[in-house]
Every structure is written in structure tokens, then in C-alpha cells.
Amino acid sequence: MSDRTSLGPPSLADNRLTRRRIITDRLATTLVYGAFLLALAPLLSVAWTLLSKGIERLDGNFLYTSMNNIAAFDDRGGAYHAIIGTLEQAGIATIITVPLGVLGAIYIVEYGRGWFASAIRFFVDVMTGIPSIVAGLFVLAFWVLVVTPVFNDGRPGFSGFAAALALSVLMLPTVVRSTEEMLRLVPAALREGAYALGVPKWLTITRVVIPTALPGIVTGVMLAIARACGETAPVLLVAGGNPAINFDPFSGNQSSLSLYVFEQAGVASPYAPARAWAAALTLVTLVLTLTIAAKLLARRNTLTR
Amino acid sequence: MAKRIQANSVTAYYGSFKAIDSITMTIEPKSVTALIGPSGCGKSTFLRSINRMHEVLPDARVDGQLLIDGQNIYDRDIDVTAVRRMIGMVFQRPNPFPTMSIYDNVIAGLKLNGVRRKPMLDDACEKALSSANLWEEVRDRLNRPGGGLSGGQQQRLCIARAIAVEPQILLMDEPCSALDPISTLAIEDLISELKNEYTIVIVTHNMQQAARVSDRTGFFSIDRTGEPGRLIEYDDTTKIFTNPSIKRTEDYITGRFG
Numbered sequence: 001m002s003d004r005t006s007l008g009p010p011s012l013a014d015n016r017l018t019r020r021r022i023i024t025d026r027l028a029t030t031l032v033y034g035a036f037l038l039a040l041a042p043l044l045s046v047a048w049t050l051l052s053k054g055i056e057r058l059d060g061n062f063l064y065t066s067m068n069n070i071a072a073f074d075d076r077g078g079a080y081h082a083i084i085g086t087l088e089q090a091g092i093a094t095i096i097t098v099p100l101g102v103l104g105a106i107y108i109v110e111y112g113r114g115w116f117a118s119a120i121r122f123f124v125d126v127m128t129g130i131p132s133i134v135a136g137l138f139v140l141a142f143w144v145l146v147v148t149p150v151f152n153d154g155r156p157g158f159s160g161f162a163a164a165l166a167l168s169v170l171m172l173p174t175v176v177r178s179t180e181e182m183l184r185l186v187p188a189a190l191r192e193g194a195y196a197l198g199v200p201k202w203l204t205i206t207r208v209v210i211p212t213a214l215p216g217i218v219t220g221v222m223l224a225i226a227r228a229c230g231e232t233a234p235v236l237l238v239a240g241g242n243p244a245i246n247f248d249p250f251s252g253n254q255s256s257l258s259l260y261v262f263e264q265a266g267v268a269s270p271y272a273p274a275r276a277w278a279a280a281l282t283l284v285t286l287v288l289t290l291t292i293a294a295k296l297l298a299r300r301n302t303l304t305r
Numbered sequence: 306m307a308k309r310i311q312a313n314s315v316t317a318y319y320g321s322f323k324a325i326d327s328i329t330m331t332i333e334p335k336s337v338t339a340l341i342g343p344s345g346c347g348k349s350t351f352l353r354s355i356n357r358m359h360e361v362l363p364d365a366r367v368d369g370q371l372l373i374d375g376q377n378i379y380d381r382d383i384d385v386t387a388v389r390r391m392i393g394m395v396f397q398r399p400n401p402f403p404t405m406s407i408y409d410n411v412i413a414g415l416k417l418n419g420v421r422r423k424p425m426l427d428d429a430c431e432k433a434l435s436s437a438n439l440w441e442e443v444r445d446r447l448n449r450p451g452g453g454l455s456g457g458q459q460q461r462l463c464i465a466r467a468i469a470v471e472p473q474i475l476l477m478d479e480p481c482s483a484l485d486p487i488s489t490l491a492i493e494d495l496i497s498e499l500k501n502e503y504t505i506v507i508v509t510h511n512m513q514q515a516a517r518v519s520d521r522t523g524f525f526s527i528d529r530t531g532e533p534g535r536l537i538e539y540d541d542t543t544k545i546f547t548n549p550s551i552k553r554t555e556d557y558i559t560g561r562f563g
Contacts, residue, residue, distance in 0.1 A: 193463070198414065212402070
């Protein structure tokens with residue numbers, strides 16, 4: 001029992017209670033805002049460092065020249081070859097991953113029953129945890145050192161495409177899982193509404209379910225692409241890096257922006273750090289632009305309310 | 306071209322649970338039949354087995370025969386999508402497709418079944434929306450999303466979508482339970498108009514509604530939780546509501562149980 005002496009509702013002006021609640025409220029609000037600022041600090045710090053240090057060398061020369069014949073005391077040199085490499089490798093990886101990943105997720109959500117679907121979901125989960133170096137080693141051991149030599153007079157085939165394969169291994173689980181989550185969010189009532197009109201299942205999926213889930217699927221794909229663009233180890237292992245421009249992803253060594261950052265950060269040259277920062281800024285800008293563009297495209301397909 | 310529905314000992318299961326047991330009833334063409342009964346008595350399950358929507362759920366299955374003008378829709382060589390095109394369905398909650406405009410929602414069934422000719426689709430859209438008493442309200446904003454309409458309008462949009470494919474039977478699963486009284490009245494008026502062309506079966510918890518709109522009424526009930534639902538009494542609506550032959554029906558409609 002409470003220590004109130006009279007019956008009926010508590011007085012509306014119970015000062016002690018009100019004060020305690022106000023204090024608790026202030027405390028919780030302060031904690032939440034504090035945590036938010038704490039989390040924001042490293043992000044802002046990274047963004048500021050990147051901008052202030054990267055802007056110095058980010059010019060036409062940097063964006064349109066390669067590192068071919070750039071000596072240690074040459075202050076010029078650029079990342080054109082690396083930008084080409086990143087775009088081609090991430091592009092090919094996306095072309096491989098998106099159809100596979102989305103179809104896989106559709107199977108798991110719409111068709112999969114029993115142990116087979118559970119097995120696929122389990123292995124996708126396991127794949128999510130694969131370190132990128134392992135994906136790189138897998139492609140090195142399987143594709144570069146075993147498959148390509150057969151068509152290449154016994155020489156190992158380091159290439160941008162091999163890097164794209166390694167990136168696909170890393171992107172696939174992300175795409176499958178995020179697409180799966182988004183498909184599950186589509187209400188069953190929409191599927192039933194379509195079935196009740198006599199629409200076959202595959203049309204229901206392609207014309208009703210996928211469009212409804214599209215913005216979420218695009219977000220998942222963009223996260224996967226962003227992750228792939230930042231991977232260094234697999235590119236180093238199977239594309240090998242290359243200071244010159246190589247447009248052909250299917251033969252010869254290629255570089256990538258993240259690999260370029262890694263190399264420039266370790267090169268003994270007074271001009272290398274500035275190039276590394278500029279490349280890092282380029283990479284972040286590239287991913288950000290792609291993400292915004294993809295989101296705008298996805299939004300154009302759904303109707304505005 | 307309304308059709309007659311004959312159920313011959315239709316039994317439906319969810320996995321090993323028997324939800325309805327041996328329902329046998331005949332529903333006449335161009336009539337409104339209401340299915341009433343307490344929650345969990347299987348009236349929705351029976352409704353969903355009329356257009357083979359029951360089996361959409363995992364592990365759900367149906368035994369027995371369901372004849373539409375003499376043709377058993379549970380025969381092995383029956384095309385399920387053709388059955389569902391012939392038997393339209395309106396659900397408890399309005400479920401317009403969120404990525405489609407009002408226009409695309411109405412013609413979704415036609416378009417996804419291969420009708421491409423624009424004039425034909427335009428005609429079908431106007432006709433269906435007019436039949437659903439929604440044309441005047443939305444004719445100026447056919448390109449706006451269906452989700453932007455009010456609840457009652459959305460439900461009429463779903464009715465328009467269902468009748469745009471020109472079904473012969475219309476099943477309604479508590480179509481007014483998420484709507485306010487005015488929208489409910491609009492839908493009830495619509496049902497009395499639609500019965501000139503369609504065979505309508507409506508599941509409702511609202512007994513006044515059953516009395517208002519239906520010609521025949523079927524009362525479903527269960528003996529206790531876990532037991533399958535049965536058809537207790539099936540007769541003319543006036544008879545069911547004034548002078549039912551079975552005590553349990555009377556108890557239910559007078560509010561003594563359920």
C-alpha cells in the first residue's frame with residue numbers, strides 16, 4: 001500500500017514526484033545527446049582530416065594521370081589508373097553479385113522450405129564473417145593459380161577480374177541478407193492481394209514484392225559496393241597493383257583506389273602522403289556519389305506520397 | 306455470368322490441425338450469402354478455400370469437393386490462377402499495392418495477366434471504379450498512389466481491383482471491420498448493387514450487417530477451442546434472424562454466447 005492517507009487520485013501538484021521526474025528526464029536527455037555527440041566526434045574528425053589533407057593534391061593532374069614513371073622526388077603523379085581499377089572491379093563484382101544475391105534471397109524468402117533453405121541461410125551467415133584476405137586467397141588459389149594458367153600457357157592470370165571475383169565473394173552475403181530482410185518486410189497481405197487476382201507467383205514477386213522492397217534492396221547493395229570499394233587485401237593478392245593505366249580488367253595487373261592509398265602510404269617519397277590522402281578523399285567521394293545516385297533512382301521508381 | 310458454388314464435405318487443415326470439418330452447402334448465383342459465427346469458427350478458412358487461397362499458407366490443405374457450376378476446382382488439372390481470376394476476393398484490411406498508382410492498382414489484375422491495350426485498360430479502369438462507387442472521387446487523381454486514399458476509399462479501390470478482372474464470384478472477408486460507419490454504409494450499398502451481377506459471399510462479425518445485406522446466412526461454430534469449425538445452420542437470412550431452427554444459432558444471434 002502507498003503512504004497516501006486519502007483515497008482518490010493523487011494530487012496533480014505533487015511537487016516531490018514532479019521534481020524527481022524532471023530530473024530523471026533531464027538526465028536521460030543529457031545522456032542520449034552525449035552519446036550521440038560522442039559517436040559523431042570520430043566521424044566528423046575523419047571527414048575533416050580527409051578533406052583538409054586530401055584537397056591539397058586533388059586536382060586535374062591527380063585525377064587524369066597515373067603513377068607510370070613517377071620517381072620518388074617527382075611531386076606529380078595521380079590516381080587515374082586506380083580510379084579505373086576501382087570502377088571496373090566494383091562494377092564487375094556488382095554485375096555478378098546483384099542478380100545472384102537477389103535471386104538467392106527470393107529463393108530463401110518465397111520458395112525455400114525445409115532443410116535446403118536453412119542450409120543456404122546458414123552458409124550465407126558463415127560467408128558474412130569471411131575475412132577479406134581469405135576471399136583473396138581463395139581466388140588466388142583457385143582462379144589465378146589453377147584455372148587461368150590453363151588458358152594462359154601456364155602463367156598465372158593476375159587481373160582486375162580476379163579482384164572482382166574476390167570482391168563478389170565478400171559482397172554476396174551482404175546482398176543476400178539485406179535483400180532477404182527487405183523481402184520479409186513486404187506484408188503478406190500484398191502477396192495475397194495479387195494471388196487473389198489470379199496473378200502467378202513469379203509475377204507477384206517481380207511486379208509487386210520486389211518494387212515494394214526496392215529502396216531497401218538498393219540500400220543493401222550500395223552498402224555492399226561501399227565495402228567492396230574499400231577492400232585492399234584481395235586486390236593486392238589477385239590484381240597485384242600496377243602503376244600504369246590498364247583498361248582491360250581481364251588481363252594484366254590492375255590497381256584500385258584503396259590499394260593505391262596503401263601503396264602511397266608506405267612509399268619513401270615526400271610527396272606520397274599527399275597523394276594517399278587525395279586518393280582516400282576520391283574514394284569516399286566516389287562511394288558517396290554512387291550511393292546518392294542509386295537512392296535517387298530507387299525513389300523515382302516508387303511514388304511520392 | 307454469376308456462378309453457383311457447391312461445397313461437398315470441404316475439410317481444411319493447417320498442418321495437422323483441422324480447422325473446418327465437412328462443410329456442405331450450396332450458394333446460389335446472384336445472391337449475397339453471409340457467413341457468421343464466433344472468432345476461430347472457420348468461416349474465413351471456408352471462404353479462403355472457395356478460391357484456393359487457403360493453400361497459400363505453408364502446410365495448409367483442403368479435402369473434399371468444391372464445385373463451381375459443377376466443376377470441381379480441386380481437381381488435379383485445374384489452373385489455380387484461372388480459379389482465382391474467376392473468383393475475386395476482398396480482404397479484411399485494404400491492401401492496395403503501395404508502389405502503384407490508383408489507375409495501376411485497378412488494372413493490376415488485367416495488366417499482370419497480359420492485357421496490354423491501353424484503351425481497353427482505360428475502359429476497364431473506369432468501369433471498375435464506377436461499379437465500386439469510387440470513380441467520381443478519384444477521376445482527377447488516377448496517377449496518385451493508392452495508399453493516399455482514406456481507409457474506406459482504399460477498400461473500395463480493392464473492390465474495384467477485384468471486379469476489374471470480371472470475376473463471377475466475389476468473396477469478402479470482413480470487408481468493413483477496419484472501416485468507420487459511413488464507409489461501411491458505402492460498401493454495403495455497393496454490395497447490394499453488385500449482387501445483380503455477382504455471386505457474393507461475405508464473412509462478417511457484424512450481425513446487423515449480415516441481416517442488412519444478405520439473402521442467405523450460414524452460421525458456423527465450434528464446440529470448444531481446438532475442435533474444428535462446423536456449419537451449424539444455413540437458411541434464408543430472415544429465417545435465421547427471426548426464427549432459427551437450432552438453439553445454438555438463436556443463442557448466438559441473440560447475444561447469449563460467442
